Amino acid sequence: MPTSSRRFKDTVYEQFARVGKAVASPRRLELLDLLCQGPRTVDELAKQAGQSLPNTSHHLQVLRAARLVEAEREGLFVTYRLADEKVCAFFSALRGLAESRLAEVELVRREYLESRGAMEPIPRAELLDRVSRGEVTVLDVRPHDEYAAGHIPGALSVPLDRLGSFLDQLPRDREVVAYCRGPYCVLALDAVDMLSGHGFSATRLEDSVADWQAAGFEIEIGAR
Numbered sequence: 776m777p778t779s780s781r782r783f784k785d786t787v788y789e790q791f792a793r794v795g796k797a798v799a800s801p802r803r804l805e806l807l808d809l810l811c812q813g814p815r816t817v818d819e820l821a822k823q824a825g826q827s828l829p830n831t832s833h834h835l836q837v838l839r840a841a842r843l844v845e846a847e848r849e850g851l852f853v854t855y856r857l858a859d860e861k862v863c864a865f866f867s868a869l870r871g872l873a874e875s876r877l878a879e880v881e882l883v884r885r886e887y888l889e890s891r892g893a894m895e896p897i898p899r900a901e902l903l904d905r906v907s908r909g910e911v912t913v914l915d916v917r918p919h920d921e922y923a924a925g926h927i928p929g930a931l932s933v934p935l936d937r938l939g940s941f942l943d944q945l946p947r948d949r950e951v952v953a954y955c956r957g958p959y960c961v962l963a964l965d966a967v968d969m970l971s972g973h974g975f976s977a978t979r980l981e982d983s984v985a986d987w988q989a990a991g992f993e994i995e996i997g998a999r
Contacts, residue, residue, distance in 0.1 A: 794865075797841035802826060803834045804866070810844060811863040811985045812917065812956055813924030814856035863985050884958065893964055896981040897952055899990065905950075912945060913980075914938075914953045916966045925984045925994045927954065932998065935962050942973055950976045957983030
């Protein structure tokens with residue numbers, strides 16, 4: 776018969792495994808990444824993740840069962856949010872571990888960027904320096920609710936689907952730096968392509984707001 780200490784260990788590690796099982800899905804990891812940006816309704820998450828509504832709802836229920844996310848109903852809509860900021864830190868640590876241990880991650884990323892003809896992103900320290908000298912315009916091209924939940928100080932909220940109508944308001948004598956949800960989000964790449972196609976000098980920042988904050992930099996909350 777198993778000893779009490781063995782039963783104790785088995786029970787504890789079984790609980791740890793609940794988290795591992797919950798995140799053992801690329802779809803659920805993407806949902807956590809999106810929720811790191813701020814709360815979302817199921818409809819918004821399904822649209823942004825390119826999943827069907829039933830599949831998105833199922834994956835969210837799995838994450839909720841592991842107590843990684845929480846849900847709140849408001850009328851006809853259910854809004855999900857991370858259960859704790861540690862969940863986003865966990866996702867960032869998992870991403871960092873995969874990047875450091877799996878060469879395939881960088882290979883896939885590099886092949887995609889080269890297929891887009893993407894230039895190297897601006898480093899964080901250089902962006903800070905150039906912002907302090909008033910040399911760049913920083914655009915947050917995520918949806919506005921993500922911007923309101925937290926953004927890089929001084930950034931303008933210009934969602935990608937509204938960028939075309941905003942071009943006339945951008946100064947052409949300064950470089951434009953776009954950022955979105957991090958190194959695996961393509962919104963900033965699309966923004967740079969549009970800006971460059973209209974004659975702007977444009978580049979991107981790979982950091983997400985969560986990356987920026989994790990590096991010890993302040994963020995701003997609220998709409999501008």
